[in-house]
Amino acid sequence: MKKIILSAMLLIAALSLGAQTKEDFKPATTNQPNHQYPMVNSQRMVRAQVKATDAKSVKLDIGGVKYDMVNDGTGVWTGDSAPQDEGFHYYQLEIDGASVPDPGSLYYYGASRWGSGIDIPAADEDFYTLKNVPQGEVSEVYYYSSVTGSMRHCYIYTPAEYKKNTNKKYPVLYLQHGGGEDEHGWPQQGRTGIIMDNLIAAGKAVPFIIVMDNGSDTYGPNNPRPERPAAGAPRPQGAPAQGAPQGQRPQAGRGGNPFAGMNFAGAFQSILEKDLIPMVEANYRVYNDGAHRAMAGLSMGGMQTHSIALANPKLFSWIGIFSGGVFSTEEVDSTPGFRENNKLIFISFGSRELENRIGGAADPRPITEELGKTGMNTVFYVSPDTAHEWQSWRRALYNFAQKLFK
Amino acid sequence: MKKIILSAMLLIAALSLGAQTKEDFKPATTNQPNHQYPMVNSQRMVRAQVKATDAKSVKLDIGGVKYDMVNDGTGVWTGDSAPQDEGFHYYQLEIDGASVPDPGSLYYYGASRWGSGIDIPAADEDFYTLKNVPQGEVSEVYYYSSVTGSMRHCYIYTPAEYKKNTNKKYPVLYLQHGGGEDEHGWPQQGRTGIIMDNLIAAGKAVPFIIVMDNGSDTYGPNNPRPERPAAGAPRPQGAPAQGAPQGQRPQAGRGGNPFAGMNFAGAFQSILEKDLIPMVEANYRVYNDGAHRAMAGLSMGGMQTHSIALANPKLFSWIGIFSGGVFSTEEVDSTPGFRENNKLIFISFGSRELENRIGGAADPRPITEELGKTGMNTVFYVSPDTAHEWQSWRRALYNFAQKLFK
Numbered sequence: 001m002k003k004i005i006l007s008a009m010l011l012i013a014a015l016s017l018g019a020q021t022k023e024d025f026k027p028a029t030t031n032q033p034n035h036q037y038p039m040v041n042s043q044r045m046v047r048a049q050v051k052a053t054d055a056k057s058v059k060l061d062i063g064g065v066k067y068d069m070v071n072d073g074t075g076v077w078t079g080d081s082a083p084q085d086e087g088f089h090y091y092q093l094e095i096d097g098a099s100v101p102d103p104g105s106l107y108y109y110g111a112s113r114w115g116s117g118i119d120i121p122a123a124d125e126d127f128y129t130l131k132n133v134p135q136g137e138v139s140e141v142y143y144y145s146s147v148t149g150s151m152r153h154c155y156i157y158t159p160a161e162y163k164k165n166t167n168k169k170y171p172v173l174y175l176q177h178g179g180g181e182d183e184h185g186w187p188q189q190g191r192t193g194i195i196m197d198n199l200i201a202a203g204k205a206v207p208f209i210i211v212m213d214n215g216s217d218t219y220g221p222n223n224p225r226p227e228r229p230a231a232g233a234p235r236p237q238g239a240p241a242q243g244a245p246q247g248q249r250p251q252a253g254r255g256g257n258p259f260a261g262m263n264f265a266g267a268f269q270s271i272l273e274k275d276l277i278p279m280v281e282a283n284y285r286v287y288n289d290g291a292h293r294a295m296a297g298l299s300m301g302g303m304q305t306h307s308i309a310l311a312n313p314k315l316f317s318w319i320g321i322f323s324g325g326v327f328s329t330e331e332v333d334s335t336p337g338f339r340e341n342n343k344l345i346f347i348s349f350g351s352r353e354l355e356n357r358i359g360g361a362a363d364p365r366p367i368t369e370e371l372g373k374t375g376m377n378t379v380f381y382v383s384p385d386t387a388h389e390w391q392s393w394r395r396a397l398y399n400f401a402q403k404l405f406k
Numbered sequence: 407m408k409k410i411i412l413s414a415m416l417l418i419a420a421l422s423l424g425a426q427t428k429e430d431f432k433p434a435t436t437n438q439p440n441h442q443y444p445m446v447n448s449q450r451m452v453r454a455q456v457k458a459t460d461a462k463s464v465k466l467d468i469g470g471v472k473y474d475m476v477n478d479g480t481g482v483w484t485g486d487s488a489p490q491d492e493g494f495h496y497y498q499l500e501i502d503g504a505s506v507p508d509p510g511s512l513y514y515y516g517a518s519r520w521g522s523g524i525d526i527p528a529a530d531e532d533f534y535t536l537k538n539v540p541q542g543e544v545s546e547v548y549y550y551s552s553v554t555g556s557m558r559h560c561y562i563y564t565p566a567e568y569k570k571n572t573n574k575k576y577p578v579l580y581l582q583h584g585g586g587e588d589e590h591g592w593p594q595q596g597r598t599g600i601i602m603d604n605l606i607a608a609g610k611a612v613p614f615i616i617v618m619d620n621g622s623d624t625y626g627p628n629n630p631r632p633e634r635p636a637a638g639a640p641r642p643q644g645a646p647a648q649g650a651p652q653g654q655r656p657q658a659g660r661g662g663n664p665f666a667g668m669n670f671a672g673a674f675q676s677i678l679e680k681d682l683i684p685m686v687e688a689n690y691r692v693y694n695d696g697a698h699r700a701m702a703g704l705s706m707g708g709m710q711t712h713s714i715a716l717a718n719p720k721l722f723s724w725i726g727i728f729s730g731g732v733f734s735t736e737e738v739d740s741t742p743g744f745r746e747n748n749k750l751i752f753i754s755f756g757s758r759e760l761e762n763r764i765g766g767a768a769d770p771r772p773i774t775e776e777l778g779k780t781g782m783n784t785v786f787y788v789s790p791d792t793a794h795e796w797q798s799w800r801r802a803l804y805n806f807a808q809k810l811f812k
Contacts, residue, residue: 096501100501
């Protein structure tokens with residue numbers, strides 16, 4: 001008996017010393033060309049490495065936790081994280097107190113900065129993996145906005161057949177990023193073009209165009225940026241701190257919208273109505289009615305979608321809100337024209353968001369089910385084992401796209 | 407007299423202490439959104455700033471020189487560089503021996519890494535400044551290569567009128583980056599789309615399509631990457647060190663090609679002939695003869711253009727070599743078909759490259775003038791006060807594009 005207890009204690013000690021780490025690390029798919037680090041193992045642990053010959057302290061900062069890295073004596077520092085969820089995560093290194101991008105990774109815009117990102121392999125990664133199927137294009141487009149009085153920047157996905165079927169018109173999805181992100185989010189970390197090409201090649205989605213614009217920076221000479229509150233000034237209640245990582249943002253639910261009262265959707269709605277939609281409909285072979293327009297967004301972009309859909313219910317008949325709240329039956333019925341024009345309300349969350357609802361926010365599932373029972377076409381999708389992060393939103397797009405314009 | 411000498415000595419001391427720095431620094435145009443640093447002043451000095459609370463040493467590393475930065479006592483480090491040439495430069499920070507991207511800048515691929523870049527205002531920057539003129543698109547395109555056996559990634563610029571004039575065919579320029587760079591170079595730091603839109607809007611260039619591919623990574627299952635020489639193994643004579651900044655690369659001239667014997671153009675020529683040109687000509691409304699095809703490249707891309715033009719003289723009638731060598735009369739006359747098919751040989755350098763020719767390389771101007779006297783249409787362009795850097799190549803493209811397909 002004593003022997004068994006001793007063995008068990010040794011086992012616990014070995015486990016706590018990290019002896020359980022599987023040494024099957026491979027370079028991440030999101031690394032810079034010819035870079036070996038960061039790596040990921042089959043337990044979804046991240047191993048980072050950086051040369052910092054004169055540093056006293058180097059840390060890997062991922063998922064809201066800072067992991068100490070160790071100097072091998074030659075100034076090369078290496079360290080492992082705990083297992084991460086499947087999919088894409090923002091991260092950074094901390095070198096003697098400086099928070100900097102990892103020189104080994106590619107860079108992404110999120111958490112209000114261009115910085116490191118890493119993709120953790122996922123069981124279902126096939127749907128966002130580049131394949132030799134007919135390829136659409138993601139085009140970088142500048143256009144003049146009368147609302148801002150400046151040139152704006154967006155990305156437009158056109159499906160492979162768009163260049164060939166020159167007499168065919170296409171429907172359009174307007175697809176928005178989250179807070180602290182911008183128009184690069186969906187084409188880069190969202191892998192929108194690859195997801196769509198694979199879906200269309202498999203016959204699972206009808207071909208449509210996707211417009212990805214910047215829903216945060218709506219400023220310009222005609223709409224000046226408001227003065228910033230002084231450092232230390234109180235934030236609006238429930239609003240996330242500037243630069244807070246996506247994973248730590250509060251979750252929205254009925255009555256729990258942390259951006260409520262911030263009117264963040266107003267300027268973007270004007271840009272959509274006056275500049276972006278007219279530009280797209282003047283330059284691309286697209287339908288120009290609400291029945292052939294969809295809007296969706298993640299987190300803040302979902303809240304913008306919610307606000308705009310209620311403010312102008314004829315603009316978009318197909319609506320997707322990914323980790324950004326719900327529509328209640330009350331909202332729908334108090335908005336003239338909404339019920340008649342709408343063809344789909346798609347609501348999604350990561351499963352961990354539903355497990356960890358903040359501040360007693362209402363459960364979004366029964367709210368959506370209740371709306372469905374009133375005759376609206378609703379879909380409620382839950383991404384398994386993911387939080388308020390890009391893997392939830394890649395999966396949301398993959399599922400939403402299959403329902404659109406059918 | 408003694409007083410004058412003392413005054414002069416004080417002046418020299420003041421100058422050497424940097425007292426001459428003009429405090430008119432402004433945020434660089436290449437900064438991340440809402441970031442104040444790095445800044446540039448009217449003397450073209452760069453001022454970087456980073457928070458590194460526990461660091462012992464922080465340096466600004468730009469133009470091959472490391473400048474000490476100073477801790478203000480709160481862990482915020484600030485430092486200035488010497489004046490830089492006009493235009494775009496790669497740079498990084500060094501924090502306690504770690505070479506990392508500056509968290510304040512946007513990131514670019516060059517010097518064999520994604521890292522910081524900064525644009526120094528230039529007297530002629532108008533030609534590459536975004537304006538409210540008809541906008542073309544820069545599209546991200548994946549295509550399958552039989553040569554590599556893998557999917558490849560390129561960018562394709564189409565002019566504004568391309569979507570409207572659906573019965574018109576366009577000529578095509580294949581435009582290549584330099585060593586340590588990739589297909590992102592021309593659309594991002596090269597500002598290709600903006601330069602072309604401005605030129606076409608001003609009636610200075612005819613509308614054409616530009617294809618920007620990766621001329622360095624030509625590997626895949628069908629063309630495996632060669633094993634790397636062991637660390638410390640001798641490099642091919644004259645070849646630049648891996649990761650050497652662009653500004654320090656040796657300059658090519660007749661007989662001075664530092665990549666000679668490396669056959670770097672062979673695989674890329676096969677990709678062009680078998681995969682890339684067929685893909686473009688199958689998917690875009692373009693002419694499919696050499697008279698309507700141009701190829702140009704900078705540095706290594708210029709050497710590839712030179713090799714491919716001599717190996718297959720019917721492929722491209724319009725040739726541009728930016729800081730990448732020359733064509734000699736002997737080369738032209740020993741290549742059957744070259745003289746008859748060629749319509750333009752455009753050769754350019756930064757003026758500082760011509761001042762600092764390495765290893766007794768021949769002067770490229772008389773070689774080009776000699777070729778012109780034999781009846782070839784040659785242009786020799788020199789970018790004023792710039793070196794082997796992007797400002798030379800933006801100006802080269804601006805001038806070359808005005809001569810093309812006319």
